[in-house]
Amino acid sequence: MIMILIAVVVSTWIGVGIGRGVEAARTRQLLGNMTNDIAKYQEVVGDIAALEDMVSGKDKMLNTLFAIRTHYVDPINIDTLYEKAIPALLSELDPHSEYIPAKMFNKVNESLEGEFDGIGIVFNAMTDTITVLNVIPQGPSDKAGVRAGDRIMLIDNKPVAGQKIPQDSMVRLMRGPRGSKVKLSVKRNSLDKLVDITITRAAIEMHSVEAAFMLDRNEKIGFIRLSQFSRTSYEEVRKALDRLRDEGMRSVIIDLRGNGGGFLDQVVKIVNEFMPQGKLIVYTEDRYGQRVNEFSNGLGRYADTEIVVLVDEFSASSSEILAGAVQDNDRGLVIGRRTFGKGLVQAQVPFSDGSAMRLTVARYYTPTGRSIQKPYVNGDEKSYQMDLINRINHHELFSADSIHFDNSMKFTTPGGRTVYGGGGIMPDIFIPIDTLYTSAYYNKVWDSNVLYRYTMDFTDRHRKEIDAITTLEELDALLASENLVEEFVKYAERNGVERDAEGLAKSRRVIEAQIRAYIGRNTMNDEAGFYYNIFPIDDALQRAVKEINKSKNE
Numbered sequence: 001m002i003m004i005l006i007a008v009v010v011s012t013w014i015g016v017g018i019g020r021g022v023e024a025a026r027t028r029q030l031l032g033n034m035t036n037d038i039a040k041y042q043e044v045v046g047d048i049a050a051l052e053d054m055v056s057g058k059d060k061m062l063n064t065l066f067a068i069r070t071h072y073v074d075p076i077n078i079d080t081l082y083e084k085a086i087p088a089l090l091s092e093l094d095p096h097s098e099y100i101p102a103k104m105f106n107k108v109n110e111s112l113e114g115e116f117d118g119i120g121i122v123f124n125a126m127t128d129t130i131t132v133l134n135v136i137p138q139g140p141s142d143k144a145g146v147r148a149g150d151r152i153m154l155i156d157n158k159p160v161a162g163q164k165i166p167q168d169s170m171v172r173l174m175r176g177p178r179g180s181k182v183k184l185s186v187k188r189n190s191l192d193k194l195v196d197i198t199i200t201r202a203a204i205e206m207h208s209v210e211a212a213f214m215l216d217r218n219e220k221i222g223f224i225r226l227s228q229f230s231r232t233s234y235e236e237v238r239k240a241l242d243r244l245r246d247e248g249m250r251s252v253i254i255d256l257r258g259n260g261g262g263f264l265d266q267v268v269k270i271v272n273e274f275m276p277q278g279k280l281i282v283y284t285e286d287r288y289g290q291r292v293n294e295f296s297n298g299l300g301r302y303a304d305t306e307i308v309v310l311v312d313e314f315s316a317s318s319s320e321i322l323a324g325a326v327q328d329n330d331r332g333l334v335i336g337r338r339t340f341g342k343g344l345v346q347a348q349v350p351f352s353d354g355s356a357m358r359l360t361v362a363r364y365y366t367p368t369g370r371s372i373q374k375p376y377v378n379g380d381e382k383s384y385q386m387d388l389i390n391r392i393n394h395h396e397l398f399s400a401d402s403i404h405f406d407n408s409m410k411f412t413t414p415g416g417r418t419v420y421g422g423g424g425i426m427p428d429i430f431i432p433i434d435t436l437y438t439s440a441y442y443n444k445v446w447d448s449n450v451l452y453r454y455t456m457d458f459t460d461r462h463r464k465e466i467d468a469i470t471t472l473e474e475l476d477a478l479l480a481s482e483n484l485v486e487e488f489v490k491y492a493e494r495n496g497v498e499r500d501a502e503g504l505a506k507s508r509r510v511i512e513a514q515i516r517a518y519i520g521r522n523t524m525n526d527e528a529g530f531y532y533n534i535f536p537i538d539d540a541l542q543r544a545v546k547e548i549n550k551s552k553n554e
Contacts, residue, residue: 261317
């Protein structure tokens with residue numbers, strides 16, 4: 001077979017040589033070079049059989065890359081070809097197999113790893129100026145003297161205020177390798193001149209538990225908002241559960257809305273906390289039918305705690321594993337809307353240049369045998385991504401009546417409940433997107449961003465009181481002392497949104513809750529302040545509390 005390759009290559013080179021008048025000596029030289037190259041390649045491959053596979057066309061990719069690398073007429077950066085060829089190959093597979101270039105690897109993985117290198121502030125740039133909402137205690141900015149309420153005008157002497165720089169670009173300006181320095185020039189309300197602050201970047205922890213608090217102390221209901229399943233999620237959830245239990249929690253609502261997933265081992269550990277021994281949590285199955293089961297070990301400390309899980313159309317992967325395990329083991333209720341439907345397991349294969357490939361190697365199944373993965377066609381990512389749009393067009397997010405399941409998709413839990421397969425987790429109780437309180441006035445308020453700007457203005461005017469707030473009860477006391485809605489309407493009028501009595505009456509409940517929630521987010525309570533105040537207009541959360549209270553009376 002080796003001689004065949006040599007003969008083919010030689011004939012090609014001789015044909016080219018004759019066509020251009022190349023002398024016979026030159027042809028013999030080329031033949032010698034090609035023979036040496038084949039010998040070298042054989043050495044790299046390691047055995048004759050692999051080389052013969054290449055020669056016979058069984059590995060066209062290696063054959064092509066080898067020929068380009070060694071004999072293409074112009075010098076070529078083979079790595080550039082790899083960067084295009086690998087994504088092209090993976091794009092012909094399922095929608096979740098992907099290539100991560102080296103320059104994107106850290107950004108893609110940092111949220112799952114639970115930390116990044118930065119300066120330790122929570123900020124927003126929705127008003128064309130970076131406003132520091134919170135400073136992480138004992139973080140680099142806190143140590144350097146940055147304060148909540150500071151407006152960042154320059155970063156390393158580069159103007160950023162009023163420049164309409166995208167928020168992700170702002171993030172890149174402030175982040176950098178730990179130990180490096182960045183200078184912020186900030187406007188502080190109490191001072192006329194800018195304050196220059198030099199900050200040494202350091203490792204900043206990212207928390208996947210965004211909020212954990214007692215939602216209803218009288219009924220002993222706790223609330224945990226989990227944004228993703230990162231490497232630290234189990235420890236974060238465990239600590240949150242322990243703290244809430246110490247505050248009297250007997251039931252817990254876990255909010256997984258918008259949670260796109262993460263590490264499998266973290267969700268298994270979290271589910272384990274709520275299960276008695278020997279319960280199947282999830283299983284995976286690969287192309288060979290090899291099945292791996294994950295069972296609870298009986299060491300969970302919250303097996304008797306009532307649990308309700310909130311999900312929506314953006315809950316995916318590990319979120320669906322948790323919801324499916326709770327549902328299939330009759331452990332609690334799932335409330336919300338049908339989840340995304342990502343039930344494929346990816347193995348991450350790192351490359352020496354810092355890039356990586358995520359390759360689908362198995363599928364997830366819930367304890368009753370439901371496949372979480374929604375249908376897809378290899379190589380057709382566009383149709384796959386259109387699924388959510390199709391669900392909206394079919395009114396699935398607005399009405400349970402628009403959802404229909406074939407009998408073959410019905411499964412039964414050990415407790416006799418009917419659950420459904422076919423992609424994603426269908427909740428036990430469907431909560432549609434609520435449009436009841438929207439009005440033309442509310443749409444103007446939202447589109448103009450005036451509501452959020454008002455909350456920032458309120459925060460600035462009450463900075464001293466807000467900085468002193470440490471509990472949700474203190475936040476309640478401050479907000480109860482203000483006529484928030486009427487003050488907001490006047491602010492909106494001054495900023496181009498005319499008063500509309502009818503529209504305000506219809507949307508008042510939503511506007512007041514959002515004002516309180518955004519102000520709450522600006523305090524040290526952070527996301528807890530937001531979710532605590534959005535509760536009155538959160539239909540899924542309201543229904544969860546109702547179901548918990550109903551179960552206590554049965």
